[in-house]
Amino acid sequence: MRSAQANVEAAREQFGRARRDLGRTMVRAPFDAMVTEATVELGQVVTTQTQLATLVAIDRYWVEIAVPVAQLVHLEIPGVNSTGQRGSPARVIHDAGAGVVIEREGYVERLLGQVDARGRMARLLVAVPDPLGTGLYGQVPKVSDAPAAAVPAPRLPLLLGSSVRVELAGQPLADTTEVPRVALVDDDKVWLVVDGKLTLRAIEVVWRSATTVLARGLAAGEAVVTTPLATPTEGMQVTIEGDSPSLIAANQPPAKKL
Secondary structure, three states, rough: HHHHHHHHHHHHHHHHHHHHHHOOOOOOOOOOOEEEEEEEOOOOOOOOOOOEEEEOOOOEEEEEEEHHHHHHHOOOEEOOOOOOOOOEEEEEEEEEEEOEEEEEEEEEEEEEEOOOOOOOOEEEEEEEEOOOOOOOOOOOOEEEEOOOOOOOOOOOOOOOOOOEEEEEEOOOOOOEEEEHHEEEOOOOOOEEEEOOEEEEEEEEEEOOOOOOOEEEEOOOOOOEOOOOOOOOOOOOEOOOOOOHHHHEEOOOOOEEOO
């Protein structure tokens, strides 16, 4: 009987070890994720050193972007010039083709510690919450379809490795006026119409975009000439035809986009 009891105890101990080992075969990720690569197959013998799979968190993605170092002063960057956990707002845009554009809202999360080796530009990480559009992480995806359709476009996910365009909302520049680039003369002057005569005014260009610039040195209501003139000279008599809003400089601090 003592021999049988010893065998029972040994069997219980073996069963306990088997149950413990079985529990260790269940691998759980400590975060919501998707499997991007599986390196083992069903029935394969693995050890504690075997790589099973590659996981990617789905609560947010990161987009690495390059920004000129001189433009960093116009952005809010956590740990650099901002004490908050979220920096400047960002909009991540992915052209999926066939007129479908996927948009996600994000924010600047941090500045990487070195410049880009090729372009010598600063590198920022932009966080994009809920990139797959699950609705579980506080963001509803925006999908715009160029042609108006009766059936709404599907809520497509933002896939890893996609080429995207990122727009950053910079800090407003006070006392600036948005002027078309075609109005610039010698890159830092504009022609004004004062009492029906041309006057050349030097301005300070503080920001440039593809089609406009933000400049200081203009007052509200001043008429800026945007029409190319053949041979303009100081004091030339001119006539403004019509009431074109593009000729009037409104003094306001518009937000910048990088």
